[in-house]
Amino acid sequence: MTTEVRSLREFKMPDVGEGLTEAEILSWYVKPGDTVTDGQVVCEVETAKAAVELPIPFTGTVEQLFFPEGATVDVGTVIISVAVAGEAGAPSAPAAAPAPAAAAAEAEPERREVLVGYGPRTGGSQRRARRTTAAAPAPVAAPVAAPAPAPVVAPVAAPAPAVAVTGERPLAKPPVRKLAKDLGIDLRAVTPTGPDGVITREDLHAHAAAAAAPAPAEAPVVERAVEPAAAPVAVPGAGDVRVPVKGVRKATAQAMVASAFTAPHVTEFVQVDVTRTMKFVRRLKESGELGRDVRVSPLLLVAKALLTAIKRHPGINAQWDEAAQEIVIKGQVNLGIAAATPRGLIVPNIKDAGAKTLSGLAVSLGELIDTARQGKTAPGDMQGGTVTITNVGVFGVDSGTPILNPGEAAILAFGAVRELPWVHKGKVVPRQVTTLALSFDHRLVDGELGSKVLADIAGILEYPKRLITWG
Incomplete structure (x- = not known):
C-alpha cells in the first residue's frame, strides 16, 4: 500500500529589486483550504512603484495566510504556505515526512520568486531592519485563517446572503476591480450578470444601491485595510484625519x-x-x-x-x-x-x-x-x-x-x-x-x-x- 506524501511550501514576499524593501498586501484572492495551481494569482500587493498581482509558483492547498490585507511586509518574509503533494511511496512514520520537505526548502535558494515585470536576481539583497510590527508572522496568522474574512469587512448588522465565500476568485476586469476597491465592495458579495459570470460596473453600482437602500442606523460599514482611494475629507467638527504615508x-x-x-x-x-x-x-x-x-x-x-x-x-x-x-x-x-x-x-x-x-x-x-x-x-x-x-x-x-x-x-x-x-x-x-x-x-x-x-x-x-x- 502506498500513501501520498505532502510537504509544506512557503511563498515569500518577492524581491522586487530597484532598491525596494517592502510591499503592502492590498487583497488576498485565496483563503486557507483553497486549492491553487502553479501560476495562479493569489494576492495583489503595492510597492512604492506600482500595484502588482503575485502568482504562486507551485500547486497545492493553501495552509495559512500569514498577514492580513493592509499589512506592510518586508521582502523575503513568508506570506503564505501551501501543502504540496509529493511523490507516492511506501508509508512511513509521520515524523519522517517533514525532514525531506525541510531539506528541500533549505536547498532552494537558487530560485527566487520575483514580481511581474522583474527578472530573477542572482545576488543577495540588502534590507533595512525589519519593522517590529511585522517581525513575527505567526501571531498575525490567526485572524487571517479564521473562516470569516474579518480583516476585510467589519461586523455587519444586516444579513449578507450574497457573500458566498468560495475558493474561486470572482471574475472581473481590472477597471471593475479598481472601482470595487474605491467603493469598498467585496467582489465575493456581488451577483455577476456579465457573460460567463463576469462582474460588471453595473453590477457594482446595483450592489451599492441595494446596500444603501434601507439605510438603517447599523448600516454595513466596510473598513478596508488598503490605502484610501482618494484623500480623506475632514468633516468640520469631527476632528483630525490622519492619512498613512506609504506605497x-x-x-x-x-x-x-x-x-x-x-x-x-x-x-x-x-x-x-x-x-x-x-x-x-x-x-x-x-x-x-x-x-x-x-x-x-x-x-x-x-x-x-x-x-x-x-x-x-x-x-x-x-x-x-x-x-x-x-x-x-x-x-x-x-x-x-x-x-x-x-x-x-x-x-x-x-x-x-x-x-x-x-x-x-x-x-x-x-x-x-x-x-x-x-x-x-x-x-x-x-x-x-x-x-x-x-x-x-x-x-x-x-x-x-x-x-x-x-x-x-x-x-x-x-x-x-x-x-x-x-x-x-x-x-x-x-x-x-x-x-x-x-x-x-x-x-x-x-x-x-x-x-x-x-x-x-x-x-x-x-x-x-x-x-x-x-x-
Missing part, C-alpha cells in the same frame, strides 16, 4: 524632498497664444488623420513641441553624474507624463519618444494614460525617464513651479488654456492663451539653454506649422 505616496514624498534639496531649481514662465494649436487639435480630431481610435488632445501637441525643442537643444535632455562629476547627455528621450491616480502621483514614461511620429506619440500617450488610471502601470515603465510634462491645466490651474523628478534635468508644466484679451495683428482680441513653466537643474542647464528650450516650445505652440520646419 506610492511615501516614495513620491521621499523623491521630491531629495530632488528639492539636491538639484538647484530654476523656473521660467511664458504666456503663449495657442489659438492656432487649439484649431489644429480640433482639425486632427475631426479628420481622423492620426487614426479613428487615436486620442488627440492639446497635451499631445505640447509633448511634440517639447520633443522638437529637445532635438534642437539636446543639452536639456541630460543627467548629473555625481560620482564622475560629469553631465551625461542622454541618447534618447524617455518622456515622462505625470499622472494623478488614487494611489498617488506616478510618472510613467514613453520610451524613446523622440523617435515617434505624431501618430505614434498619440497612441503611446493614450495607452500610458489609460494604464495609469487603471493602476496597472508596470514598474519598468516608471524607470529611466529623462524629461517630464505635468499637465496642471486639467485642474484649472494656470501655472506653478514643478519639482524635478530625481535624475532628470527638466520638467515642463502645462497650464490651463483660457480665452483672454490678447494683442493680435495690432488689435486687442480674444485669443486662447496658456502659461508654460519650465523648471531645470541649474547644474546642467544654464539660463540661456533653458530659455531657448522654453522659447522654442512656445513658438511651436503659437505656430504649429513649425513642427514641420523645425522637426
Whole structure:
C-alpha cells in the first residue's frame, strides 16, 4: 500500500529589486483550504512603484495566510504556505515526512520568486531592519485563517446572503476591480450578470444601491485595510484625519524632498497664444488623420513641441553624474507624463519618444494614460525617464513651479488654456492663451539653454506649422 506524501511550501514576499524593501498586501484572492495551481494569482500587493498581482509558483492547498490585507511586509518574509503533494511511496512514520520537505526548502535558494515585470536576481539583497510590527508572522496568522474574512469587512448588522465565500476568485476586469476597491465592495458579495459570470460596473453600482437602500442606523460599514482611494475629507467638527504615508505616496514624498534639496531649481514662465494649436487639435480630431481610435488632445501637441525643442537643444535632455562629476547627455528621450491616480502621483514614461511620429506619440500617450488610471502601470515603465510634462491645466490651474523628478534635468508644466484679451495683428482680441513653466537643474542647464528650450516650445505652440520646419 502506498500513501501520498505532502510537504509544506512557503511563498515569500518577492524581491522586487530597484532598491525596494517592502510591499503592502492590498487583497488576498485565496483563503486557507483553497486549492491553487502553479501560476495562479493569489494576492495583489503595492510597492512604492506600482500595484502588482503575485502568482504562486507551485500547486497545492493553501495552509495559512500569514498577514492580513493592509499589512506592510518586508521582502523575503513568508506570506503564505501551501501543502504540496509529493511523490507516492511506501508509508512511513509521520515524523519522517517533514525532514525531506525541510531539506528541500533549505536547498532552494537558487530560485527566487520575483514580481511581474522583474527578472530573477542572482545576488543577495540588502534590507533595512525589519519593522517590529511585522517581525513575527505567526501571531498575525490567526485572524487571517479564521473562516470569516474579518480583516476585510467589519461586523455587519444586516444579513449578507450574497457573500458566498468560495475558493474561486470572482471574475472581473481590472477597471471593475479598481472601482470595487474605491467603493469598498467585496467582489465575493456581488451577483455577476456579465457573460460567463463576469462582474460588471453595473453590477457594482446595483450592489451599492441595494446596500444603501434601507439605510438603517447599523448600516454595513466596510473598513478596508488598503490605502484610501482618494484623500480623506475632514468633516468640520469631527476632528483630525490622519492619512498613512506609504506605497506610492511615501516614495513620491521621499523623491521630491531629495530632488528639492539636491538639484538647484530654476523656473521660467511664458504666456503663449495657442489659438492656432487649439484649431489644429480640433482639425486632427475631426479628420481622423492620426487614426479613428487615436486620442488627440492639446497635451499631445505640447509633448511634440517639447520633443522638437529637445532635438534642437539636446543639452536639456541630460543627467548629473555625481560620482564622475560629469553631465551625461542622454541618447534618447524617455518622456515622462505625470499622472494623478488614487494611489498617488506616478510618472510613467514613453520610451524613446523622440523617435515617434505624431501618430505614434498619440497612441503611446493614450495607452500610458489609460494604464495609469487603471493602476496597472508596470514598474519598468516608471524607470529611466529623462524629461517630464505635468499637465496642471486639467485642474484649472494656470501655472506653478514643478519639482524635478530625481535624475532628470527638466520638467515642463502645462497650464490651463483660457480665452483672454490678447494683442493680435495690432488689435486687442480674444485669443486662447496658456502659461508654460519650465523648471531645470541649474547644474546642467544654464539660463540661456533653458530659455531657448522654453522659447522654442512656445513658438511651436503659437505656430504649429513649425513642427514641420523645425522637426
